[in-house]
Amino acid sequence: xxxxxxxxxxxxxxxxxxxxxxxxxxxxxxxxxxxxxxxxxxxxxxxxxxxxxxxxxxxxxxxxxxxxxxxxxxxxxxxxxxxxxxxxxxxxxxxxxxxxxxxxxxxxxxxxxxxxxxxxxxxxxxxxxxxxxxxxxxxxxxxxxxxxxxxxxxxxxxxxxxxxxxxxxxxxxxxxxxxxxxxxxxxxxx
Numbered sequence: 001x002x003x004x005x006x007x008x009x010x011x012x013x014x015x016x017x018x019x020x021x022x023x024x025x026x027x028x029x030x031x032x033x034x035x036x037x038x039x040x041x042x043x044x045x046x047x048x049x050x051x052x053x054x055x056x057x058x059x060x061x062x063x064x065x066x067x068x069x070x071x072x073x074x075x076x077x078x079x080x081x082x083x084x085x086x087x088x089x090x091x092x093x094x095x096x097x098x099x100x101x102x103x104x105x106x107x108x109x110x111x112x113x114x115x116x117x118x119x120x121x122x123x124x125x126x127x128x129x130x131x132x133x134x135x136x137x138x139x140x141x142x143x144x145x146x147x148x149x150x151x152x153x154x155x156x157x158x159x160x161x162x163x164x165x166x167x168x169x170x171x172x173x174x175x176x177x178x179x180x181x182x183x184x185x186x187x188x189x190x
Contacts, residue, residue: 004106008091008139009115011148012162013180017115018051018089020146022058024113025087035085036077040093041065042174051089061089067098074105083110091116093172096132099141114138118147120171121164121180123188127171150182154190161188 007024009017028035039051039061051061064070074086086105091098091114102112117126118135125134139145150159159182166179173179 001109004108004110004112005143006102006106006141007111007113007144007146008142009113009146009148010118010135010139012117012119012150012159012182014177014182015148015150015159017117017148019055019057020148021087021089021113021115022051025059025085028085033084034081035087036074036083037061037087037089038064038070038073039089042093042172064094067094067101070094070098071101071104074108074110078108078110085111085113088112088114089116091138092126092128092135093174094128095130096128097130098128099133099138102138117162119162121162123161129172152184152187153181154187155184157184157186159184159187161185163188 009020011017025035025037037051037059041063049060049063050058062073064073070086070088074083077083093116102114105112116135118139120126125136127134152159161183163181163183164173164179165181
């Protein structure tokens, strides 16, 4: 059995990360490859049980409150029907254990596709929930990285940063256009 691959999709808010994840999943389903989709319990912006992009397009997902839920459910489902792909939305909201979980899933010959923010609103790598590792580590061990950009909400240039509206300083505040904007480097500094 061959080891599965790890593909990570990153970028700022509004860059189409979830849209790309769902696009790839749709292709895998068309190819009749059994796939499962996970989302973190904390992300209930648009739906409790669906992974939805900012335009409301999405599909049903399995809710996971930590990385071990992903492994347990994958193993359980894999006994019923061989899983070929695991898709994980908003990877940055999980604990650092997600790294070892992904490796275990890959060792089963299952491909893992993840998407998430590569930076927090301060322009630094996004730490996992427990702070032990960050998204940069996940990117470093990935077989492929798809790095997306958005359009700056201020000037219309290419945006690679996520700007938080308001004065909150916590690292994780789940939100959409009500709390965040995509910004180019120049507008982000202002």
